[in-house]
Amino acid sequence: MVVDQMILHRVKRTLRKVNKWQPIMRAMSDEELQGQTAKLRQQLKAGKTLDQILPEAFATIREADYRLLGLFPYDVQVMGAIVLHSGNIAEMKTGEGKTLTATMPLYLNALEGKGAMLVTPNGYLAERDEEQLEPVYNWLGLTATIAFPKEGEEKKKVTPAEKRDWYNHDIIYTTASSLAFDYLFNNLASSTADQYLRPYNYVIIDEVDDVLLDEATSPFVVSSVPMLQSNLYGLTENFVSMLVPKMDYRLKREDKAVYLTYHGVRKAERFFRVANLFDASSREIYRHIALAMRAHHFMRNGREYLVENGKVILLDETNGRLKHGVKVNTGLHQAVEAKEHVKLTPNQKVAASITFPGLFGLFNKIAGMSGTVKVNENEFMNVYKMRVVQIPTNKPVIRTDYPDQVYITTTEKLMRAINYALQLHKQGRPILLVAGSVENSEIISEILLNYGVPHNVLNAFNAAREAAMIKDAGQEGAVTVATNMAGRGTDIKLGPGVKEKGGLAVIGTEMLSPRVRLQLAGRAGRQGDPGSSRFFISLEDNFISQNSTKRFKQYYRRLARRYPDRDRPLHSPRLMVSLAMLRSRVAGNEEASRKRVNKDEVALRLQRKNFYRERHQIMAADHFENTIGYWISESIDYYLAQKQEWTVHDLGLLINEHFSYDVAEIPPAVVTSKARIKRYLEELSRQILTAKSATLVNNEQLNHFYRSSLLNAIDSCWMDEMELLTNLRIEVQPWAMAGRDPSFEYQQRSFAAYKKMLLRAKLRALDNLLLSTIKVNKKGELVVSFN
Ligand code: ADP
Numbered sequence: 194m195v196v197d198q199m200i201l202h203r204v205k206r207t208l209r210k211v212n213k214w215q216p217i218m219r220a221m222s223d224e225e226l227q228g229q230t231a232k233l234r235q236q237l238k239a240g241k242t243l244d245q246i247l248p249e250a251f252a253t254i255r256e257a258d259y260r261l262l263g264l265f266p267y268d269v270q271v272m273g274a275i276v277l278h279s280g281n282i283a284e285m286k287t288g289e290g291k292t293l294t295a296t297m298p299l300y301l302n303a304l305e306g307k308g309a310m311l312v313t314p315n316g317y318l319a320e321r322d323e324e325q326l327e328p329v330y331n332w333l334g335l336t337a338t339i340a341f342p343k344e345g346e347e348k349k350k351v352t353p354a355e356k357r358d359w360y361n362h363d364i365i366y367t368t369a370s371s372l373a374f375d376y377l378f379n380n381l382a383s384s385t386a387d388q389y390l391r392p393y394n395y396v397i398i399d400e401v402d403d404v405l406l407d408e409a410t411s412p413f414v415v416s417s418v419p420m421l422q423s424n425l426y427g428l429t430e431n432f433v434s435m436l437v438p439k440m441d442y443r444l445k446r447e448d449k450a451v452y453l454t455y456h457g458v459r460k461a462e463r464f465f466r467v468a469n470l471f472d473a474s475s476r477e478i479y480r481h482i483a484l485a486m487r488a489h490h491f492m493r494n495g496r497e498y499l500v501e502n503g504k505v506i507l508l509d510e511t512n513g514r515l516k517h518g519v520k521v522n523t524g525l526h527q528a529v530e531a532k533e534h535v536k537l538t539p540n541q542k543v544a545a546s547i548t549f550p551g552l553f554g555l556f557n558k559i560a561g562m563s564g565t566v567k568v569n570e571n572e573f574m575n576v577y578k579m580r581v582v583q584i585p586t587n588k589p590v591i592r593t594d595y596p597d598q599v600y601i602t603t604t605e606k607l608m609r610a611i612n613y614a615l616q617l618h619k620q621g622r623p624i625l626l627v628a629g630s631v632e633n634s635e636i637i638s639e640i641l642l643n644y645g646v647p648h649n650v651l652n653a654f655n656a657a658r659e660a661a662m663i664k665d666a667g668q669e670g671a672v673t674v675a676t677n678m679a680g681r682g683t684d685i686k687l688g689p690g691v692k693e694k695g696g697l698a699v700i701g702t703e704m705l706s707p708r709v710r711l712q713l714a715g716r717a718g719r720q721g722d723p724g725s726s727r728f729f730i731s732l733e734d735n736f737i738s739q740n741s742t743k744r745f746k747q748y749y750r751r752l753a754r755r756y757p758d759r760d761r762p763l764h765s766p767r768l769m770v771s772l773a774m775l776r777s778r779v780a781g782n783e784e785a786s787r788k789r790v791n792k793d794e795v796a797l798r799l800q801r802k803n804f805y806r807e808r809h810q811i812m813a814a815d816h817f818e819n820t821i822g823y824w825i826s827e828s829i830d831y832y833l834a835q836k837q838e839w840t841v842h843d844l845g846l847l848i849n850e851h852f853s854y855d856v857a858e859i860p861p862a863v864v865t866s867k868a869r870i871k872r873y874l875e876e877l878s879r880q881i882l883t884a885k886s887a888t889l890v891n892n893e894q895l896n897h898f899y900r901s902s903l904l905n906a907i908d909s910c911w912m913d914e915m916e917l918l919t920n921l922r923i924e925v926q927p928w929a930m931a932g933r934d935p936s937f938e939y940q941q942r943s944f945a946a947y948k949k950m951l952l953r954a955k956l957r958a959l960d961n962l963l964l965s966t967i968k969v970n971k972k973g974e975l976v977v978s979f980n
């Protein structure tokens with residue numbers, strides 16, 4: 194609290210400095226104001242810091258915002274901008290104008306010429322904001338763009354040159370997922386010509402809780418060449434269907450954990466005919482059982498996934514949207530398919546993966562903004578070292594937030610919520626009815642139709658259409674049914690006459706986390722408007738049934754029996770306390786799971802950084818002789834260490850396997866010592882490479898051959914490594930039951946695996962260099978085939 198006051202005090206002091214510049218800016222001609230950019234850059238060159246030029250720079254773009262858009266950023270917006278520049282999080286309520294706020298720190302940070310980015314949760318918002326603001330940046334002499342294909346052009350293939358052009362703009366509006374994919378593909382490029390990113394500098398994340406909390410645990414994945422399909426899915430599916438609850442497995446819904454009992458383990462060993470399920474050789478079987486059990490107990494048809502035309506489509510739990518891309522843990526999808534007895538999609542190898550926290554960790558400075566982040570303040574501090582600063586609203590908030598109304602069953606809850614909505618609808622107030630799932634949004638819509646109430650339903654799976662619909666949600670008499678996150682980032686403005694009637698009414702119909710609840714309530718009462726929020730919840734709500742303890746369930750059953758009059762909301766103080774405790778326990782669990790993923794990600798981040806650095810060196814090199822000589826020597830050492838004594842026969846086999854398919858006569862004297870064998874093999878390698886280079890016409894082709902041999906080797910080993918790490922995450926889970934820390938196990942083992950991978954890459958490179966065939970085709974192009 195005291196710290197917050199001190200920060201706010203400092204922010205206000207800087208605000209006063211910005212305000213001092215304002216009359217000077219106002220007095221400038223357009224040309225003079227436009228000349229400010231060059232002048233500020235000059236000051237930076239002369240050694241001033243960004244902090245020092247902040248007041249003048251903010252005042253410059255504030256005035257430009259006013260002249261070009263007719264919008265003059267309020268003092269509170271300047272305060273938000275100061276927080277954003279400092280690399281922290283500004284909590285600003287919905288409708289306070291975060292888009293305009295961001296222009297100030299973006300402009301200031303772009304002056305250095307290293308780029309500044311704004312990341313939004315979806316492409317629609319990025320396009321909208323960039324379109325509105327590009328004229329201001331251009332007017333001040335800076336370039337701005339979105340960094341993904343425009344709406345309607347998504348299918349078009351974007352060349353690296355185009356991407357490079359995007360990323361070289363001063364100011365970039367993009368989405369977290371485009372950024373993640375671009376990062377991964379940039380690092381999979383096979384030559385520097387295919388790369389397009391420059392080092393990440395400054396980023397502001399809009400709706401930061403959505404990106405860094407809600408989406409934190411699902412990694413972005415780029416997959417590659419189909420692997421051999423495991424036939425274990427069908428087999429484990431049969432096995433898991435036979436299991437008897439309690440006896441063969443235990444289910445801990447609260448922890449989302451399911452595991453085999455001793456009895457279940459024995460059963461598995463008999464079923465799969467293995468001696469020890471926990472032996473390294475049974476690892477794959479164990480992993481498949483774990484996946485199949487997860488598919489059975491935590492993946493529900495209609496909630497977590499849908500089956501459509503013989504295909505399993507995963508749904509995003511919070512908003513009912515179809516999951517985009519391949520953001521799925523490898524294997525779970527197939528396990529669900531086996532459960533539903535549909536055709537399995539080919540399992541793909543992970544070529545690269547990153548989580549949002551990992552991605553944003555690559556920036557020099559990150560900032561964030563959102564309407565509801567204070568509740569997760571500690572987590573932001575611990576994980577990202579970012580402070581959350583609450584910015585006062587421009588006008589006082591006069592919205593009324595009514596206490597929750599608790600009912601026993603879903604039906605009662607929905608009926609009461611709809612009755613309440615009808616009552617307000619009669620008064621002409623616009624209504625936003627929020628459903629907990631796609632299914633409920635359809636039920637609500639049907640009931641409304643029965644009452645003859647026209648309304649919009651927002652589960653369109655399309656951000657642009659949602660935005661268009663939600664824009665009208667503030668008109669007199671409008672009724673809008675929406676799932677949780679639908680239309681987030683689009684502000685609901687009140688139509689004429691609505692203020693007098695009491696403003697927008699947000700009616701929730703599901704128990705939610707405090708943060709999401711606040712986010713929804715905040716859609717009403719923006720910029721000092723009147724408005725209200727009320728949530729109707731039931732003891733059958735997902736949030737409660739999934740997370741409550743046995744004791745709570747017993748208590749709730751007794752309560753249900755004792756309450757014959759089900760139309761009245763429950764109001765036992767004990768219940769309210771239990772619900773509050775439940776909420777905080779869930780929040781704690783979620784935070785813990787993000788923490789674990791982040792910890793695992795740290796291990797991966799180190800590996801990724803290391804790997805990408807080595808890979809880049811190879812890609813950018815134009816001399817390979819040293820690296821190749823060194824790798825060959827190391828590989829030979831490795832092979833020689835496999836045996837104490839070498840015979841001519843052994844050596845012949847080794848050469849046949851890794852050096853050359855036609856083994857020449859090996860002089861017996863060679864095998865008298867390892868040093869001799871090594872010299873012999875090195876000489877042999879040199880001869881093979883020289884013979885190969887004779888087919889190549891120039892140095893460039895030779896380099897191309899070397900480069901692709903090495904890249905192919907390290908990439909395929911890295912893919913194996915990523916797969917190993919993904920599987921490892923699942924494998925280490927049972928360690929928790931043995932009282933050990935899974936994260937620690939994960940880190941230990943992943944580190945060991947990385948070292949092994951580097952060696953494997955070298956061995957593989959040796960094979961590629963020596964055993965590959967190269968041809969120059971009729972067009973004069975080099976064709977290399979690896980085995
Ligand atoms: P938020 O992202 O904080 O919810 P938006 O950036 O979407 O809010 O802005 C909400 C609305 O307020 C927009 O229509 C915007 O044009 C308007 N607005 C923002 N700042 C100002 C300002 N300083 N003066 C007038 N209108 C503003």
Ligand code: MG
Pocket residue numbers: 291292399682683
């Ligand atoms: Mg916004």
